[in-house]
Amino acid sequence: GAVVSQHPSRVICKSGTSVKIECRSLDFQATTMFWYRQFPKQSLMLMATSNEGSKATYEQGVEKDKFLINHASLTLSTLTVTSAHPEDSSFYICSAPSGGGFLREKLFFGSGTQLSVL
């Protein structure tokens, strides 16, 4: 299947700093990518939809000024957590749809980034 590469896999930062997470589609183009967040023992929650060439769409309750999304090309989306605080510590996962046309899309996921804010 299609491969989505996500980096870094783990990051530890001090409170107040910014952290950038990259998500790349390796063997396909993705005009749309999705960013999820997962807290311990909970399910994935969609944060935002990243759109190549236009602004991201954020889910209700997600601060767009805190979670900056840039979809610079058809294979790269980045999520920047600005001025990170301990409550932002979480597992962040990106995904991209690929294959089969709109009605039979599969979502392929990156391996995730564990963010720990001290």
Place this chain on the structure above:
Amino acid sequence: DAKTTQPTSMDCAEGRAANLPCNHSTISGNEYVYWYRQIHSQGPQYIIHGLKNNETNEMASLIITEDRKSSTLILPHATLRDTAVYYCIVTYGQNFVFGPGTRLSVLP
């Protein structure tokens, strides 16, 4: 909110078939049933999906009832590496909403 209901957890003996049920009684005619699984601290892995016919691939089989209100994911010969959280998702297009899933434990 997720449109599916799954058992919170299940156990399965290694080498036996694992049958994971999912209820989706409000499914619409154009919505597909997808199954993903997530091994601890990894991104979800695609398993299989279908519309109304039963589907089989190298990983699993998907059985969808005739009224499409429920489905079952079958792992024919479970191994210890199949221990994971399994998510059943009903969606049209790209809107994937994850519920709590079923935590499957494969026991030696």
